[in-house]
Amino acid sequence: MRGDGAPISRLGGGSSPQALRDLVSSASSMLDGAWALFEDLASNGSAWHVGSSRSALNIIAVVFGVWIPHGRDLGVKRFGLLSKGHASMALYTWLAASKMIPVEELKSYLRLGSRLQAHPEAFKVPGIIVSTGSLGQGLSIANGIALASRIDGIPREIAVILGDGELDEGQVWEAAATASSKGLSNVTAIVDRNMTQHTGRTEDVKAKEPLDDRWRSFGWHVITVRNTFDEIVAALEEASAVDRPVAVIVRPRS
């Protein structure tokens, strides 16, 4: 038992740079495959929340293809939570491209009896440890997993993928305050800042800007990147060295 209330330091830089480079290169080529599967799925009648999934695919590839496996090299348990559960097209095409589920199975997406639920359900597919779909709840769950490390001493890090529209939910900010108050440096929130939510542009529906300042004012360290695989990889690497919760804001490429 630790139970001393001390902040948990991140375990960064413990593995060889070569191990990380190998992961990056293999994930990067699998991502090409995922994009092909994604466009197939989008054009064959199974398109669902395509925009949300399109902007989430790079993030999902980095979290599940690089960041989590790299944790194994570092001796830390890493978890990825898809708080914006409606980005399931991106998740499932990534899982198929990385051979975690059969490519054939994508045909069952959204069909009765499929494990590929519209909103991912816990333990039905690899890597998904909690069911999501109702927005605003992932960050609280991430905090709980992070707090467990303080109690049982097992190193854990959690990356939670949030939509920008999702930030309208008050619970996100309840959880943001909890993470900074408790010094949960092992939590990283990745905000998919695609500027769009269900009925239109985010700034028309309910303004999110100045978004970086909002997170900073809640005691978070903010890293802003463009929506590219490489920039997201770099952001999560950088986040590892920060002694506070980190928000990675992933903005559109152009």
Place this chain on the structure above:
Amino acid sequence: MVVFESYRRAVSSILLELGERLEDLVVLDADTGRSTGSLAFGKKFPGRYVNVGISEQDLIGTAAGLALAGLRPVAMGFAMFLMRAFEQIRNTLARDRLNVKVIATHAGLSPHIDGASHQSLEDLALMRSIPGMTVVSPADFNSTRALVRAAVEDHVGPLYMRLGRDNAVHVYDNEDGFRIGGLRVVRDPVDIVIYAVGPMVGMSLEAARILETRGIRAGVVDVYTVKPIDSATITRLSTRTILSVTVEEHNTAGGLGGAVAEVLAEAGAGRLMRIGVHERFGTSSKTYLDLVESMDLTPREIAAKIESALATVGR
């Protein structure tokens, strides 16, 4: 004579004991620890106590995360405000069958001074509607201690426990014989059977004593597990009596009255009268008993209602 005990003192004392034994027990609260009694745990085990502030939705999500990591969280708060997190309880705890115990205090009319905003009369109905949710409502001090112990130590999966404040009417002299999923026949039914829950078990026992003086032999059953309800026992007892009655400090829709009505209607097991709070909210009251009386839930009023109902069913 009803004797009052404290639900929160009961839960507070047993959590301290469990904390000694169970290294994975974590208690969370939404800044109500002073009132729920969880703060005592926090003082003794500061490393395993989490106050998330006044944010019940965040409370449930955080507890879910702790359970996912393999710990044994108990999330505490006021019943009324935990219902803000109905959806988190439904969508995360219940859907993923996480091992989180939600222990609500200040349920029903127990926060008598606070008034309608704090008096939760719908929580049993909400929690009972969730698939796979276990719903427990102990009667008094000893049964609260026994059932918190059973819930935390033996029960794996999501569970909602409904407690009042300091309005536990004494029923049991020891902590023996309670189990999650059970009920307890406290007084054997002959003519009629009263199914009661929470503080209304003690009130109903007193009502049964009043009825006895009028020649009516009423039994009392403590239905401390509201879900899954022991429908076999309820059907058996109701089949051999001429009237079934439910008594609860809750809206009669969807709570114990609803649960027993479902059982009896499907079994064709006789007539039911539901006593509780009918289609209304609470109100501030200087004393708990004044409030209970205004809702017609004192032993005298329970007995009177049963007596007049009996006149219509015939004996």
